[in-house]
Amino acid sequence: MSATGPIDQNPTAPHPGASEDPDSRVIPRFAPVPEGRAKKRYVIVGTGHRSGMYVDALIHAQAEVGEIVAWVDPNNTRIGYYDDLVREELGLAAGLPRYTPEDLERAITENRADAVVITSPDLWHAGLASRALATGVNVIVEKPLTTTALGCRSIADAVGEYGGDVLMTFNYRYAPRNSTLREVIRSGAIGEITSVHFEWALDTVHGADYFRRWHRERENSGTLLIHKAAHHFDLVNWWIADSPVRVFASAGLRFYGDENARRRGMGERPERGTGAEGDPFSLDLHSDPRLEALYLNAEHEDGYRRDQDPFAPGVTIYDNMSVLVDYSRGATMSYSLNAHSPWEGYRVTVNGTEGRAELEVVERGAVLLDTEGNAVLDPSATPVDQQADQVRPERDRLVVQRHWQPAHEVEIPAGIGGHGGGDQIMLMDVFRADLRLEEDPLGRAADWVDGVRAVAVGIAANESIATGNAVTIADLDLGVELG
Numbered sequence: 001m002s003a004t005g006p007i008d009q010n011p012t013a014p015h016p017g018a019s020e021d022p023d024s025r026v027i028p029r030f031a032p033v034p035e036g037r038a039k040k041r042y043v044i045v046g047t048g049h050r051s052g053m054y055v056d057a058l059i060h061a062q063a064e065v066g067e068i069v070a071w072v073d074p075n076n077t078r079i080g081y082y083d084d085l086v087r088e089e090l091g092l093a094a095g096l097p098r099y100t101p102e103d104l105e106r107a108i109t110e111n112r113a114d115a116v117v118i119t120s121p122d123l124w125h126a127g128l129a130s131r132a133l134a135t136g137v138n139v140i141v142e143k144p145l146t147t148t149a150l151g152c153r154s155i156a157d158a159v160g161e162y163g164g165d166v167l168m169t170f171n172y173r174y175a176p177r178n179s180t181l182r183e184v185i186r187s188g189a190i191g192e193i194t195s196v197h198f199e200w201a202l203d204t205v206h207g208a209d210y211f212r213r214w215h216r217e218r219e220n221s222g223t224l225l226i227h228k229a230a231h232h233f234d235l236v237n238w239w240i241a242d243s244p245v246r247v248f249a250s251a252g253l254r255f256y257g258d259e260n261a262r263r264r265g266m267g268e269r270p271e272r273g274t275g276a277e278g279d280p281f282s283l284d285l286h287s288d289p290r291l292e293a294l295y296l297n298a299e300h301e302d303g304y305r306r307d308q309d310p311f312a313p314g315v316t317i318y319d320n321m322s323v324l325v326d327y328s329r330g331a332t333m334s335y336s337l338n339a340h341s342p343w344e345g346y347r348v349t350v351n352g353t354e355g356r357a358e359l360e361v362v363e364r365g366a367v368l369l370d371t372e373g374n375a376v377l378d379p380s381a382t383p384v385d386q387q388a389d390q391v392r393p394e395r396d397r398l399v400v401q402r403h404w405q406p407a408h409e410v411e412i413p414a415g416i417g418g419h420g421g422g423d424q425i426m427l428m429d430v431f432r433a434d435l436r437l438e439e440d441p442l443g444r445a446a447d448w449v450d451g452v453r454a455v456a457v458g459i460a461a462n463e464s465i466a467t468g469n470a471v472t473i474a475d476l477d478l479g480v481e482l483g
């Protein structure tokens with residue numbers, strides 16, 4: 001495993017090539033670690049796929065500033081996977097202490113932790129963060145901050161009562177293409193922002209993955225309007241430096257789920273992906289050693305299946321979502337999210353009083369099938385793919401046009417590693433914030449209020465879909481004034 005290795009990537013997500021030569025414009029500079037300074041002590045809470053990125057950072061690139069002191073997860077097999085890895089990499093004589101979530105407080109106090117890293121399923125984030133704050137430690141929490149208004153209030157109450165920092169890891173902000181759009185808007189090149197049009201397409205492999213896992217139940221993920229779109233709503237809040245005030249949304253489950261499969265005459269479906277052959281919607285957990293170790297080999301403990309059929313009964317989230325958002329200074333956004341597109345990526349248009357900026361990103365141009373009918377995830381795998389690439393090559397392109405002037409392309413600096421080059425840059429900021437040499441002119445680090453601001457749109461959108469009415473965010477009682 002390396003600092004830029006595939007451990008931070010969901011195997012179903014597009015895998016952009018890692019850049020060899022990161023650009024200093026998007027990589028922060030840090031002071032050397034003062035000699036003799038003690039390492040910060042972290043408890044990892046939730047040892048599934050995403051925790052791998054933090055584990056990797058704390059045993060490699062960030063090992064001189066931080067260390068893992070304990071694990072918390074209800075599944076001991078998943079803890080064991082990372083514990084073995086850390087023990088081997090660091091040459092430890094014994095593994096690290098293991099706890100179940102009920103014993104979070106003990107995990108923190110017995111191991112004299114400074115902070116927790118929360119990478120559990122979304123529905124537990126708020127409770128775990130609030131409990132950790134009550135013990136006096138800081139919190140690093142994956143997106144989304146929470147899935148409910150109650151969760152927002154509980155974090156607001158805990159911060160108010162106990163203090164402590166809550167760092168939201170909005171890695172998309174750190175992807176150089178997204179940082180560059182922020183820079184363009186901040187520079188005033190397109191004037192005052194009047195509206196945003198934002199379209200996100202998830203393909204039939206990565207999009208389908210949300211319908212295989214715990215995310216398929218809204219109780220766990222808050223629907224993709226919270227689980228996935230929290231990233232996107234945060235980007236817009238940050239790009240235009242404004243807060244959402246009113247939301248109207250419409251959505252449906254029109255592709256995945258058992259009723260849609262029946263309506264389209266899809267016939268008998270495999271019970272699970274593992275072992276199914278020639279079905280492009282199936283994920284075989286044997287196909288990736290990490291998937292097998294973390295999920296297939298851990299099923300006997302909690303019965304959780306990572307490879308459910310996206311067309312099996314029980315889906316309570318949407319796959320087609322449209323949202324209209326009003327912002328406090330008068331801009332509006334039209335947003336759409338589709339989870340069964342033939343290609344993956346996004347398009348953003350930002351209109352201003354002096355011009356317009358357009359960001360277009362193709363993360364995977366096509367998902368094609370091999371001769372057995374299985375989805376091919378490596379885009380360079382077949383000659384057919386190369387042909388498809390000519391029409392929709394993997395790329396990102398930012399075009400800015402001021403009134404009365406021709407359009408020009410703005411160069412996007414190179415980042416490091418996956419997620420559009422954002423993850424590794426973010427990790428430097430997460431673990432070395434106090435050593436930063438300059439303040440970040442882009443303000444990429446996010447806190448819990450940014451987390452509330454992002455999920456506020458999704459919480460309001462879910463309510464709007466349920467009631468058919470526009471929802472005013474101030475009426476949601478989220479425990480904090482969003483400004």
Ligand SMILES: NC(=O)c1ccc[n+]([C@@H]2O[C@H](COP(=O)([O-])OP(=O)(O)OC[C@H]3O[C@@H](n4cnc5c(N)ncnc54)[C@H](O)[C@@H]3O)[C@@H](O)[C@H]2O)c1
Nearest residue numbers: 046047048049050073075078101119120121122124142143
């Ligand atoms: N920023 C990103 O790009 C990104 C990418 C992937 C995941 N994530 C986020 O990371 C989080 C974890 O996602 P994942 O894909 O690793 O899921 P996962 O299912 O692979 O892992 C979740 C882990 O949490 C454990 N868990 C269950 N209940 C728990 C509890 N009450 N307390 C502590 N642990 C508990 C599970 O046993 C499992 O090991 C999610 O909130 C997700 O939104 C963010």
